[in-house]
Each structure stands twice: as structure tokens, then as C-alpha cells.
Amino acid sequence: MKENKVINFIKGQAIWVVVIVLVLAFTIANPRFIYPANLLIMLRQVAVWGIASVGMTFVILLGDIDLSTGSIITFVNVMCSYLMVNMGVPMGLAIIIALAASTAIGLLNGFMVSTIGIPALIATFATQTAFSGIALILCNGQPINGFTETFKVFGQGKIGPVPVPVIIMALCFALGAFILDKTYFGRYFYAVGGNIEAARLSGIRTGRVKYLVFALSGFFAGLAGLVLLSRTNSGMGNAGLGYEFKVITCVVLGGVSVSGGYGRISGVVAGTFIIGALQNGMVLMNLNTWIQDIVLGIVLVLAVGFDCYQKKKRAN
Amino acid sequence: MSEEYVLQLQHIRKEYPGVVALKDVTLELKAGEILALIGENGAGKSTLIKCCSGAVIPTSGKIIVNGKEFDSMTPQLASENGIAIIYQEFNNVKELSAAENLFLGHPIRKGILIDKKAMEEEAAKAFEQLHIKIDPKTLMKDLTVGYQQMVEIAKAIQQNARILIMDEPSAPLTSAEVESMFAVVELLRKQGVSIIYISHRLEEIYRLSDRIVVIRDGEYVTTLITKDSQVEELIQLMVGRELTETYPPRGNCIDKNEVILELKGLTGNGDKNINLKLHKGEILGLGGLVGAGRTELAEMIFGAVPKKSGQMFYKGKEINPQSPREAIDLGIALVPEDRKRHGAMLGISIKNNINMPIYERDSHFSVIDEKLEMSTAEKYQKNMVIKTPSLHQLIRNLSGGNQQKVILGRWMAAQSELIIFDEPTRGIDIGAKYEIYKLMNDLVEKEGKSILMISSEMEELMGMSDRILVLAEGEMTGELSKEEFSQETIMTYASAAAKE
Numbered sequence: 001m002k003e004n005k006v007i008n009f010i011k012g013q014a015i016w017v018v019v020i021v022l023v024l025a026f027t028i029a030n031p032r033f034i035y036p037a038n039l040l041i042m043l044r045q046v047a048v049w050g051i052a053s054v055g056m057t058f059v060i061l062l063g064d065i066d067l068s069t070g071s072i073i074t075f076v077n078v079m080c081s082y083l084m085v086n087m088g089v090p091m092g093l094a095i096i097i098a099l100a101a102s103t104a105i106g107l108l109n110g111f112m113v114s115t116i117g118i119p120a121l122i123a124t125f126a127t128q129t130a131f132s133g134i135a136l137i138l139c140n141g142q143p144i145n146g147f148t149e150t151f152k153v154f155g156q157g158k159i160g161p162v163p164v165p166v167i168i169m170a171l172c173f174a175l176g177a178f179i180l181d182k183t184y185f186g187r188y189f190y191a192v193g194g195n196i197e198a199a200r201l202s203g204i205r206t207g208r209v210k211y212l213v214f215a216l217s218g219f220f221a222g223l224a225g226l227v228l229l230s231r232t233n234s235g236m237g238n239a240g241l242g243y244e245f246k247v248i249t250c251v252v253l254g255g256v257s258v259s260g261g262y263g264r265i266s267g268v269v270a271g272t273f274i275i276g277a278l279q280n281g282m283v284l285m286n287l288n289t290w291i292q293d294i295v296l297g298i299v300l301v302l303a304v305g306f307d308c309y310q311k312k313k314r315a316n
Numbered sequence: 317m318s319e320e321y322v323l324q325l326q327h328i329r330k331e332y333p334g335v336v337a338l339k340d341v342t343l344e345l346k347a348g349e350i351l352a353l354i355g356e357n358g359a360g361k362s363t364l365i366k367c368c369s370g371a372v373i374p375t376s377g378k379i380i381v382n383g384k385e386f387d388s389m390t391p392q393l394a395s396e397n398g399i400a401i402i403y404q405e406f407n408n409v410k411e412l413s414a415a416e417n418l419f420l421g422h423p424i425r426k427g428i429l430i431d432k433k434a435m436e437e438e439a440a441k442a443f444e445q446l447h448i449k450i451d452p453k454t455l456m457k458d459l460t461v462g463y464q465q466m467v468e469i470a471k472a473i474q475q476n477a478r479i480l481i482m483d484e485p486s487a488p489l490t491s492a493e494v495e496s497m498f499a500v501v502e503l504l505r506k507q508g509v510s511i512i513y514i515s516h517r518l519e520e521i522y523r524l525s526d527r528i529v530v531i532r533d534g535e536y537v538t539t540l541i542t543k544d545s546q547v548e549e550l551i552q553l554m555v556g557r558e559l560t561e562t563y564p565p566r567g568n569c570i571d572k573n574e575v576i577l578e579l580k581g582l583t584g585n586g587d588k589n590i591n592l593k594l595h596k597g598e599i600l601g602l603g604g605l606v607g608a609g610r611t612e613l614a615e616m617i618f619g620a621v622p623k624k625s626g627q628m629f630y631k632g633k634e635i636n637p638q639s640p641r642e643a644i645d646l647g648i649a650l651v652p653e654d655r656k657r658h659g660a661m662l663g664i665s666i667k668n669n670i671n672m673p674i675y676e677r678d679s680h681f682s683v684i685d686e687k688l689e690m691s692t693a694e695k696y697q698k699n700m701v702i703k704t705p706s707l708h709q710l711i712r713n714l715s716g717g718n719q720q721k722v723i724l725g726r727w728m729a730a731q732s733e734l735i736i737f738d739e740p741t742r743g744i745d746i747g748a749k750y751e752i753y754k755l756m757n758d759l760v761e762k763e764g765k766s767i768l769m770i771s772s773e774m775e776e777l778m779g780m781s782d783r784i785l786v787l788a789e790g791e792m793t794g795e796l797s798k799e800e801f802s803q804e805t806i807m808t809y810a811s812a813a814a815k816e
Contacts, residue, residue, distance in 0.1 A: 182683050182684060182686075183679065183682040183683055183684060184675035184676055184679045184682060184684055185682060187668055187671075187672070187675055187684070188675070190663070190664055190668075191661050191664060191668075191672060194661050194662065194663040194664055195657070195661050195662065195663075197657060197658055198657065198658050198659060198660065198661050199661065199672075200620070200639075200640055201618075201620060201640050201650060201652060201658050201659070202640070202644075202661070202669075202672040202673050202726065203640055203641045203644040203645075203672065203673035203730070204641070204672070205639065205641050261663045262663060
């Protein structure tokens with residue numbers, strides 16, 4: 001009985017064991033990996049994915065998926081730069097409009113999934129395609145440059161030694177954990193993801209929950225898009241290309257069950273850290289990006305495979 | 317003597333952990349006869365036929381097919397020995413044609429290609445043989461349920477079935493379809509096929525069968541010659557037993573002046589023109605066979621499925637809940653039959669399961685009041701006597717009875733006043749059943765709640781209800797006051813076919 005508890009505890013923390021092993025391995029391969037300066041660079045690299053992964057966590061908790069994240073990041077990137085540079089809209093207003101637009105795209109996903117009943121995979125795939133097209137039309141395929149110095153703070157600024165995007169990411173994770181653990185929305189997400197019919201029969205308006213979750217996913221993607229824009233200093237029509245898969249990897253690696261109903265933000269934090277460590281570590285080891293992609297693919301299969309295999313064993 | 321029988325089930329016994337589903341059941345099927353198998357819901361009919369198909373392995377007993385002895389069957393053995401079963405749920409592929417369905421699993425081939433033309437010709441012949449008019453090219457999904465069933469029967473015959481077991485074949489059919497199905501069954505008998513016919517509808521049994529086997533509570537009761545038996549006798553045999561379980565006593569707490577729920581001509585979700593009145597403090601039982609439309613009625617009252625027409629009044633006010641949330645806010649609760657799929661949220665803690673309907677109410681600016689959450693859970697754990705080491709336990713880890721108590725606690729926390737129980741003790745062991753009954757009594761007696769109770773267990777229905785309404789095929793067929801309670805009357809109402 002007691003042994004079981006220990007084993008269960010280790011199983012529950014398996015993700016952090018992976019983190020430690022990775023850090024040790026990369027440090028042995030190249031001691032510079034563990035330098036605080038490098039770790040902060042690494043965190044800054046993953047901040048965009050980390051921020052978006054909070055919204056994605058909610059969506060996956062419900063057993064759905066959001067493929068539009070990358071496109072929303074791109075769209076916000078282009079739209080915000082267009083507003084500020086081409087139209088002269090003040091920064092604050094541009095940011096608010098950009099976040100409202102990304103939330104609206106999320107609501108559109110919610111409408112298609114909840115009200116019409118299109119599977120999330122297809123609905124969000126459609127928005128992904130459409131909005132990457134819209135972004136390219138907006139910027140006419142050209143990068144948009146010329147931002148104020150204040151705007152650069154979000155992506156390039158530092159408070160003490162810590163980059164601002166890392167602080168934004170940490171705040172987003174804290175907000176995500178707060179929503180999941182302390183508000184009734186969090187309880188609803190777990191209930192709907194675990195058993196949508198039982199949730200409905202215990203009085204949860206499951207349709208509204210889906211709207212909310214997709215809207216939040218859109219919002220966090222929008223925020224990620226702003227941080228990315230501020231960091232790269234250039235609005236581009238392909239800025240967030242393929243980001244949804246990086247974000248999904250962070251979430252799933254963090255132990256959020258792809259069939260819904262189970263997962264925690266702390267796991268996603270670890271998942272994001274692993275992705276960052278892998279990329280940063282592999283760069284330090286001079287492995288090229290193609291090999292990095294292979295490794296990421298393998299890691300994703302291992303993470304989901306572990307979850308699914310456990311379930312299959314339990315079912316038998 | 318034994319050559320006369322094509323199928324003999326001898327002393328079949330089937331035990332599940334903690335439950336004996338079949339105790340020493342013997343059934344013998346003669347060549348070319350139609351043998352009716354009857355019994356109440358849960359009497360063991362399905363388990364028995366599953367022993368014939370190989371889906372269930374008997375604990376002991378023998379199965380003799382055409383003189384060959386088996387301890388148990390497998391699906392393959394059954395088919396090799398000419399046994400086919402027509403289940404209520406058909407095994408067909410909706411997007412394929414009737415002909416392709418007929419040869420599903422062993423298509424006629426030309427090399428590696430499927431010979432569609434030959435299959436269609438063979439199918440046409442097979443249908444012709446049964447005097448059924450189906451175009452073999454028609455897609456299965458375009459056929460009516462009746463014709464789909466015919467394809468199923470033709471498939472059995474095509475695979476040389478000589479023993480056909482039909483499980484409630486008339487249940488999904490319209491009355492016209494039932495007539496054509498009878499014609500096919502009669503024809504098969506003439507062709508020498510032996511048939512076991514399971515049905516709740518006694519008039520069908522009198523029309524078709526030669527002999528009747530009655531089972532009750534997993535035990536063999538008797539075999540009758542159909543033409544020498546009486547309907548009353550049959551009903552008596554199906555249900556005739558003493559009330560063996562005891563039910564906790566309850567004082568009279570019905571307030572005749574206060575009507576909690578009234579339905580007027582409620583129609584929809586498969587039910588037609590339902591009228592009923594439920595008084596404060598009353599336990600109103602809803603009896604009937606499985607599929608009589610009782611759960612469907614509960615779903616409408618609870619707002620899970622919208623009504624089509626008619627009126628619902630709750631405490632005198634007309635209501636029309638469009639979602640369970642609206643019904644819950646009115647004070648209506650549903651304790652569903654399928655606890656694992658519709659009631660308990662298995663991956664979530666007991667505490668959260670109890671609080672689920674009231675989180676919004678008990679939150680300040682969306683933030684949960686965790687102290688209140690815990691104290692609510694503790695309160696109803698105590699009230700409902702939920703046995704658990706911790707309220708943080710997942711509800712999955714509780715026994716059926718304790719899960720049911722958590723769901724009851726949930727509705728008490730939501731301050732529901734009308735509680736609809738759909739099979740309140742399904743899958744709950746005997747000791748826990750008694751506790752659930754006591755809790756139900758407390759609800760009406762001490763808390764002034766009102767209960768609508770759907771039950772297919774005759775004893776429970778009669779033991780717990782103040783009054784019983786019986787449904788058959790979506791219509792109300794009878795009402796019994798406490799003095800009129802008798803298993804025979806309920807059964808008669810329950811098997812009454814709806815008047816056209």
C-alpha cells in the first residue's frame with residue numbers, strides 16, 4: 001500500500017524527472033547550458049508557445065483541439081503592425097483591438113464546434129487556413145516594420161535580468177492555474193472533458209463552456225502573437241506558421257490527456273520547459289534544425305504513447 | 317426421445333461475482349416448433365440465449381445441439397451447428413446494399429474481386445424464398461427497420477441456420493411490419509426451422525408459439541402447451557412470487573392539496589399524451605417494460621430533451637425547461653439509470669461531484685468559496701452516509717451504492733424538491749439497496765420532497781410507491797392506487813399493446 005503511494009507519486013511527477021534528466025544530460029554535453037544567462041534565453045525562446053499553451057490546455061482538457069493558434073498568432077502579428085505602422089493607431093488601442101480580434105476568432109471556433117457541431121479538428125483547421133490567408137492579404141506578403149521603442153519592451157525588455165516575455169509567460173501560467181483550480185470554470189472544464197453528458201445532466205451549460213474555452217484559447221494566442229511581434233520587431237505573414245503544433249506538444253507533453261478531463265498547468269509548465277531545453281540544448285550541441293524536428297516528433301509520440309498505453313492497460 | 321430435440325439446454329447455471337444470473341435452467345427445443353421464452357425484465361432470458369450463441373460461458377450445465385454435447389459454445393461453434401440469433405440491435409452495415417449485407421464476412425468472389433452481380437442474384441433468390449420483396453441493391457440505411465430485420469433473418473437462413481433465436485423481434489416494428497415478420501416466421505416453421513421466440517407481448521406468443529417456457533429470477537418455472545394455457549395463468553407464473561425483500565416503513569406524508577408536478581397531454585420523445593399528478597410528499601412509481609417510454613418522460617421533465625406538445629406544471633406554474641440547468645434551477649433533479657455514463661463524473665472527486673450544480677451559486681466573482689465547498693460536501697456525506705476515507709477520492713473508487721448516494725447528495729445540495737429516480741437501485745447490492753430506500757423515505761417524510769420513481773423491479777415498484785402509473789409503448793395504460801397493487805395487474809397493463 002505504502003509502496004504504491006510512492007510509485008504513484010513518482011508517476012505523477014514523472015515529467016519533472018524527465019526535466020531533470022534532460023538538464024543533466026545537456027549540461028554534461030555542454031556546461032554552458034546550465035548558465036543562468038542561457039536558461040533565460042531558453043525561456044525567452046519558449047515564451048510565445050508557453051503563453052499560447054495556457055489556452056490550448058483548456059481546449060485539450062475538454063477533449064477538443066485548436067489548430068488555429070498559429071494562424072491567430074500570425075494574424076494578430078500582422079494586424080497589430082498594420083494598425084500601428086500603416087494607420088497610426090496608438091499602441092494601447094492597437095493592442096486592445098488585436099486581443100479582441102483574436103478572442104473573436106476563438107468565439108467563431110466555439111460557434112462552429114458548439115452550435116453547429118463541426119468537429120474541432122476541422123473547424124479550427126478551417127479558421128487556420130482562412131486567417132493565414134487574411135494575414136497575407138493584409139500585409140501583401142511583405143514584412144511591416146517601424147515600431148515605437150515602447151512596443152519593443154514586451155518582447156525585448158528586461159526587468160532586472162529577467163526578460164519581459166518570460167514574466168508575461170509566468171503570469172499567464174499563474175492565471176491559467178488560478179482559473180483551473182480556483183474558479184468554477186475550471187471545475188466545469190474537467191467535468192465537461194471527463195463526461196460531457198453527465199456534466200450537462202448535472203446542470204452545466206456545456207455549450208457555453210465550449211465557447212468560453214475556444215475564446216480563451218484565441219485570447220492567449222493573441223497575447224502570444226503580440227509578444228512575438230514585439231520580439232521580432234517585424235509583422236510577417238508567416239510569423240506563427242506551424243506554432244500550433246509546438247503549442248500542442250507543450251500541452252500534451254505536460255500530461256494533459258488528449259481525450260480530455262485530466263491535466264494540470266504545472267505539467268504544461270514542465271512540458272514547455274522540456275521543449276525549450278531540447279531546442280536550446282540541441283543548438284548548443286550543433287545539431288541542425290532538421291534533426292531537432294525528428295527529436296521533437298519522437299518526444300511527442302513517447303509522451304502521448306505513455307498516456308494512451310496506460311489507459312489501454314487500465315481498460316483491460 | 318432425445319432425437320426429437322434439436323437444441324437442449326440442460327441445468328444451465330451462470331454465476332457472476334456476487335450474483336447468480338441463471339440457476340439450473342433447462343429448455344428443450346423440438347424440431348420445427350416455435351418455442352416461446354418468457355419472463356420479466358431481468359429474469360435471465362438474454363443471458364440464457366447468450367449461452368447459445370457463445371457470448372456467455374455457463375458456469376455449469378450442458379448444451380446439446382442435434383445430439384452433440386457441449387459445455388459451452390463459441391460464436392463459431394454456434395454458427396457451425398446451425399444456430400443463429402436475431403438480436404434487437406442488428407449487425408448490419410448501413411452504407412452497404414442488402415445483398416452485400418447478406419454476404420457480409422463471406423462475400424462471393426471472383427478471384428480477388430467481389431462478384432456483386434452473383435451476390436445480388438443469390439440475394440434475390442434468398443429473399444424470394446422467404447417471400448420478401450427487397451431489391452438486393454437497396455442500401456441498408458434506406459430500408460425500414462422491418463426490412464432490415466428481414467435481411468437479418470435471410471442472412472441467418474443463407475448461412476444454413478436451422479435453429480433461429482429471436483430476441484424481442486417485434487419490439488422495434490410497427491404493427492404492419494409485425495404482420496410481415498409473423499408471415500416469415502410461419503414460413504420458416506413450415507420449412508422445418510426451429511425457433512425460440514422471446515417476447516413480452518403475450519398476444520404474439522399465443523398467435524405463434526407451440527409451447528411456452530417460463531423463467532423467473534433466473535430459474536426455470538415451467539413449460540406449457542400454448543393452446544392449453546391461459547393468459548392469467550401465464551402472468552401469474554411470470555411474476556408469481558412472494559415479496560421477499562422488505563422495505564423500510566414510511567408514515568403517510570402526502571399532502572393531497574399540493575400538486576408538485578402535473579402533466580397534461582405531454583407528448584414528445586416517443587411518448588404520447590401523458591397525464592399525471594404528483595403530490596407533495598408522494599412517491600409515484602412509473603412501471604412498465606424496458607422501452608415503454610419512462611426514461612424518455614423523465615428526460616422531458618428534466619429539460620434534457622424538449623417536449624413536442626402538451627403542458628407541464630410545477631407547483632402550479634407552467635414550465636417548459638429547455639435544458640437540465642433550467643430544470644435544476646426550478647428544483648427538479650434526475651438520478652439517472654446509467655450511473656456511470658450519465659450520473660457520476662468518474663474522473664472527478666466526490667466533493668466536486670456533490671458541488672457541481674451549485675458552483676456558480678457558491679462562487680464570488682467566479683472564484684469558488686472553498687470552505688463552503690468542503691462544508692457542503694461534508695454535510696451531505698453525513699446526511700447520505702457516504703462511506704469514504706476522503707471526500708477528495710475520485711467517485712470512481714466508490715461502490716455503486718455509495719456513488720448513488722453522492723448523486724443524491726448532489727441534488728440535496730442543489731435543494732431540489734422533485735427528484736426523479738430512474739431505476740434507483742440498478743447495479744447496487746442488497747444491503748445498500750435498503751439504505752437507498754431509507755434515504756428515499758427520509759426525503760419525502762422528513763424533507764418534504766416529492767419523488768417520481770421509474771422502476772422495472774416489480775418488488776421495488778410495489779414496495780416503495782404510494783401510487784403506480786404504468787406505461788406501455790409511450791402511452792399511459794393504467795393507474796393503481798396502493799390497495800390495487802398486484803404484480804398481475806401491473807404486468808397486464810405493461811404488456812397491453814397501445815390501442816391504434
